[in-house]
Amino acid sequence: MTAAMDHFLYRDGALFAEDVPVAEIAATVGTPFYLYSTATLLRHFRLFDEALDGLPHLVCYAMKAASNQAILKTLAEAGAGMDVVSGGEYARAVAAGVPGERIVFSGVGKTRDEIRTALTGGIRQFNVESEPEMEVISEIATALDMTAPITIRVNPDVDAQTHAKIATGKSENKFGIPISRAREVYALAAALPGIEVIGIDVHIGSQLTQLEPFRQAYAKVAELTEVLRADGHDIRRLDLGGGLGIPYARSNAAPPLPVEYGRMIKDTVGHLGCEIEIEPGRLIAGNAGILVSKVIYLKQGEDRQFLILDAAMNDLIRPAMYDAWHEIVPLREPEPGVEQTPHDIVGPVCETGDTFAKARMMPPLKAGDLVAFRSAGAYGAVMASEYNTRPLVPEVLVRDDKFAVIRARPTFDEIINRDTIPPWL
Ligand code: LLP
Secondary structure (H helix, E strand, O other), X not given: OOOOOOOEEEEOOEEEEXXXXXXXXXXXXXXXXXXXXXXXHHHHHHHHHHHOOOOXXXXXXXXXXOOOHHHHHHHXXXXXXXXXXXXXXXXXXXXXXXXHHHEEEOOOOXXXXXXXXXXXXXXXXXXXXXXXXXXXXXXXXXXXXXXXXXXXXEEOOOXXXXXXXXXXOOOOOOOOEEHHHHHHHHHHHHXXXXXXXXXXXXXXXXXXXXXXXXXXXXXXXXXXXXXXXXXXXXXXXXXXXXXXXXXXXXXXXXXXXXXXXXXXXXXXXXXXXXXXXXXXXXXXXXXHEEEEEEEEEEEEXXXXXXXXXXXXOOOOOHHHHHOOOOOEEEOEOOOOOOOOEEEEEEOOOOOOOOEEEEEEEEOOOOOOOEXXXXXXXXXXXXXXXXXXXXXXXXXXXXXXXXXXXXXXXXXXXXXXXXXXXXXXX
16 A cells, blocks of 8 residues: 555446546546545545654645645545645635634745735734745734734755755745744744744655655754754744655655655654644645546657647646656556557647657557546646636546536636626727
8 A cells, every 4th residue: 555545446447436437427527627536635634644643733735736625625624724825725725614723824925915814814823934024924913913823934955856846945946034044033033023933834845755855854943943942932833844745657666655754754853842734735635636538639640649638738737847747547448468559648739838748658549538647636727727718627526436526617608708898899
């Protein structure tokens, strides 16, 4: 059993999501669509929760990974907190029934409106990323006659060894305050009215496939905790961020499991007596979702075989944006030993970047056949757009033998009617 274990498996030659044949959902909803498994979401949340057993802790799901209300409600009911990075995400968390004391607010550019809304609506803590932000929170809280609980995000200057676009813990990244300046900034925080410094926050990147960078960062946080305590600060909470990676390709070595990650957390910061928060996103949602798509055409190029799907880069941007590799499987299980041939798998969008995979070995497929992109639950639907006026992909949630559309596909009229014509036209 690995962290990747999910509930999208073949049964009698057909891909199932839990106890529902995926093709049946496709026949009802139409393609493309995102499909999530409740059991997988819960399993992944619990793996983290159990990994921190023995320490006071809260797993705050980084909802930027997948923020549909039904997903949030599923996790919130299991006891998850939420990590939000915008007023919109805060509103989503509240709408899903998450109490303010389980919501942490991260992000480098929190606006005054966002800060005010979170303060008045209830917040567990702000993870502050700069002195100017700290001053603004202090000012707003003071005006409201409130005290804002804050941690300060430190940038530990550790190489997360992940894709450059999702590494956040190096000194050249925009995130956090340099750990070398931490004492000075904590002293400033202690002197400001309206805020109470309760801890330290760190997040070094996403899709980390090794524990070592985490270990380095957390060791620095542990050291800093002692230094700040000696300076008189009551450091009682550590937010250790998210970032644990998932296996996208089964052939690659699997990243460490949550239980190993938890052990490393206990090793590095367990002795400090702090309450621990983590903010995993991808590992909870990634392998809990697939993107289902239909083959529109097979096209023979000069020396390439193109598989043209009805899903495109606007629906799943990760391959175009991060050169991400997603496993693509047919909904009908290929016969054992069937010959696989290389295909360039592309979408209909008018850009060469709309390529999901090059020379991917695939069994024979024909127009009308259905395929699924695996590991698409995180940073899939949330990063989708309506480029080329392609309706935002619908989302569907499965639980046991039931499924429900949790976000409907908009009609063309709905899309067009969001535009308004100025009076002079
Ligand atoms: N906490 C903070 C402060 C973050 O910035 C992030 C992710 C997380 C937690 C959750 O990290 P996770 O556990 O999901 O790795 N769109 C990119 C990933 C961007 C990650 C941004 N920050 C992708 O598709 O790979």
